[in-house]
Amino acid sequence: MNNALMTVQGLFKGAGSKGLAGPVLIILVLSMMVLPLPAFLLDIFFTFNIAVSIMVLLVSMNTLKPLEFSAFPTVLLMTTLLRLSLNVASTRIVLLEGHTGPDAAGKVIESFGHFLVGGNFAVGIVVFLILVVINFVVITKGAGRIAEVGARFTLDAMPGKQMAIDADLNAGLIGEEEARKRRLTISQEADFYGSMDGASKFVRGDAVAGIMILLINIIGGFIVGVLQHNLDVATAAKNYTLLTIGDGLVAQIPSLVISTAAGVVVSRVSTDENIGQQLMGQVFTQPLVLMLTGLIVGALGLVPGMPHFAFLLFAAILGGWGTTLWKRQRLEAVQAALPPAPTPVSLEAPEATWEDVTPIDVLGLEVGYRLISLVDKERDGDLLRRIKGLRRKFAQEVGFLPPAIHIRDNLELRPNAYRITLKGAEIGSGEALPGQFLAINPGQVTGTLQGTPTQDPAFGLPAIWVEAALKDHAQALGYTVVDVSTVVATHLSHLIHLQAASLLGIQELHQLLEHVAKSAPKLTEELIPKVLSHAVLQKVLQNLLDEGVPIRDMRSILETLSKYVPMSQDPIYLTAQVRVALGPAIIQQLYPASQELQVIAMDKELEHLLAQAMQAGGLQQAIEPGLADTLLRETRLAAERQEMMGFPTVLLVPGQLRDLLARFLKRTLPQLKVVAQDEVPGFRTVKVTSLVGGRV
Incomplete structure (x- = not known):
């Protein structure tokens, strides 16, 4: 028991005062639903509900992006529960104490029942129903629809955003931490709009519940007043109806404010300005619009029978404001057209720096826009995974890790085209048809296929692009059938193997030697660079790679070089000696079985x-x-x-x-x-x- 108590205390201590707000509010809501509250506390809670709704509206007006108020769906749920719990608590007091007079449920409900509707319960019912209709039919329904469409478009845009992040990451424009933050933001956007779509149902249910509570309170109060407290029919109807109307209005007005805040949050466009700045900057700063509006309103004000004072007053305000803005903009335009005043300090162009030199990708893959799905994980595009796999396979077969392959889209390419570059120069290209399969003719097929004739981009074999439905039929005829990602990955792998010598730069050579030094530190320490320079070693390894000889057995290569380097530093002579040492592996590669x-x-x-x-x-x-x-x-x-x-x-x-x-x-x-x-x-x-x- 003590351990459990200490654990709970530790949780609350770790959460801090902010972390206690949620549990305290839940306990408060449940308490109001179960425990009877005096009229004074009911006034306090109703006032708190109104203050919270105004606070939420102001926060939503001042956010720049919807995610800045990501807690809004939860806030919507909590405020809805708070209003419903207040309805339950006030209903209890109205039914128990309603016979005592209009202030039985507190001053707040009395004020809303008398001051706002003039003590006329018929007017109160009409006003209440109008507020419910505005909240339920107009604001909540519109906000829910905007949230639904926003969630749909956000989900549709996620693959493109993810691909852009992966492209920036592969290009080195951002780091892993920044990419992780951007992916989290995209995920949070989708979660937010999805939650808002669901949270709008709370407000809709709240409106329905408000109508039901109104009817139940009126009927129940009438029965209680007449049968239990011996009130006459007119007095019971008036007392309980006014109390119920006040209770409904004091709950529906904060609900209307919260619904408006929800509409503001989901309908705004993310900019660097809040709602007020956007409205002032885009609506009330166009002189021609203001002057034309003032002219039309003034013309309406001159029509006989119209309220001339109100129309002419607004016409004067709009016309004067529009004229002032027009003069200010003309003055700014004239000042902008004037030549700049001479300054004693010469405005020189900034000096060129090394930051102006953009490094060229050693290996690059550029794709047309229809092939973007191949590098998009959300669309089941597995080309990124295949590229990682082929780099790992290259390292295992050839003996060193090639540079990373940077992938980017290129709008200058045809939609289905791709291009492979080495140090900025094209070394291969091809076309791929997403959703189709490439049936390659190995030379022993037993039939023909319907499709788009082409050639295998890697080896130049005759091939046909066929629909997915013909895949099994093509395999039955003897064709080798591969998907689009395999076509591009195979072409890329083939070219990388062909260009292995060009990929072994000084950076890769140092990384290779560091890897070899882990298992043979003395060999590398005594040979390089004391006896054999990095340049000669790089040329020998490039000669081997140029003829397709793997350099996995670096121990034998270095031992052979250490033996023959004192005789000659000629890379051709050293390559020949290394080939003799690697002879069994070379022959095994050519004649495996x-x-x-x-x-x-x-x-x-x-x-x-x-x-x-x-x-x-x-x-x-x-x-x-x-x-x-x-x-x-x-x-x-x-x-x-x-x-x-x-x-x-x-x-x-x-x-x-x-x-x-x-x-x-x-x-x-x-x-x-x-x-x-x-x-x-x-x-x-x-x-x-x-x-x-x-x-x-």
């Missing part, structure tokens, strides 16, 4: 000619054009024969020719892999299946 290596070889005479050309200064300079063309043609034919047999297109050459042949053949035969004989491990069997140079 075969012990026998089916390769393309060169005629011995051709190898001799090429060796002489290399000693003379390189293939392009030393080989005559006819021999170079023949070499390219024969190599292409051998590669085609190799592909037809289903073997990898691998050319096996002596070590001294490998680098020169690889560079010479790469532009025309990018799919051909040139491997040195020293790179083949001894436990592998080599079988020559094609020959280059037999007819040279």
Whole structure:
């Protein structure tokens, strides 16, 4: 028991005085519904209810954005409960003490029953019903409709806002904390309008309850007065009706004020001005409108039978105010047209700073507006997740983490187009049709499909964009069917692998060395940069990546470099030695499931000619054009024969020719892999299946 008491005390202590306001108000409301209240306390609570309603209205008038009064739906609920509890408490007193006179339920109810309606209960009933109709039909219904539409449009706009936040975050314009705050604001906006839509039902129910309470009080009071207190019919009807009318009015007027506050909150447009400033700035500051209004009102005031004083008074006020504003604006326009006065201080343009230099994204993905849904999580667009996955897969396969891919929309692109950039330059583009699937023809399909013919953007294979209903049919015909996100992600992944050498910059190299130093600190400390410079190491790694060799085994790479760097600092020579050390991994990559290596070889005479050309200064300079063309043609034919047999297109050459042949053949035969004989491990069997140079 003591522990429970201490826990409750701790909760109240931690909440502070502000935290006690809610529980105290709830207890107060429940107390008024259950416990009898004297007339004096009832006056206090009715006055408090009126003051709260006025306070809420003033707060709603002075907010700049709806979220500044995010507690309004809860306030609406609490004030409604407060009014209903006061109705219950006042009903109890009216029925118990109504026979004693018009002040039985307190001075507030008496004042509203006599002063506002002149003691005429018929007039009171009419005024009460008019207030209920205004509150229920006009203000509450309109505010509820605005809140409903606002919630709908806010929810519809959430994906676009979320995407804009993600784009700013990916572009580095904002940080994680700012992005989190913006996402929270968007979520709160949707919650606010949704809550306002529901909270308006409280006011509607309050109006219905007010009518029911009015009828119940009148009928119940009449019965109590006549049967229990022996009042005559006229006296009972007058006393209880006036008390009930006063009770209804004293509750409905604050309800009307609260409903007006609700309409003000949901109908305003978020600006840097409150409602009063907006009204004065947009309605009462247009001279032509004021003068025309004054002219029309003055003309109406001259019509016989009209109240001339009132109309002509407002015509004079509006006309005078409009004329004053017109003269003031003319004076401001003339002053603005005058040349500026000379100043002794020279107005020089600000000096250029490094802040004016905008960094270019290393990797970028630009999309047309119809592809925005691909990077929007709210619309089930999973391209962002796929991009994160392909960066992780690239790091696992290649051996270093590529730069982040910055995504942004580009209105200059076609709606369904996308573009992939590397350091600001386009390296790939394509088109994707949201909602459809790309059926790629791998070469062995058994039928045709209805759709939009195209090509696979990554590998150039013939393909067709088909509707989702044809997906299963396309797969049954032998097509490879992928969705839009997979198309873009595959294209992006393919280009990243092709440009791996360009992506390994100095920043990525330092991050890679820091990662390697965690497992081999001595190796990196003794080698770099004491023996091997960062520039040479970067060039060696780029040479490997340029030919599709992963650099995951950095330990073997660095150990090999430490062995051969004292002999030469030439990146080409060092690359060749590293390739020999990585030979088993290179061959495993080319022949993953075969012990026998089916390769393309060169005629011995051709190898001799090429060796002489290399000693003379390189293939392009030393080989005559006819021999170079023949070499390219024969190599292409051998590669085609190799592909037809289903073997990898691998050319096996002596070590001294490998680098020169690889560079010479790469532009025309990018799919051909040139491997040195020293790179083949001894436990592998080599079988020559094609020959280059037999007819040279």
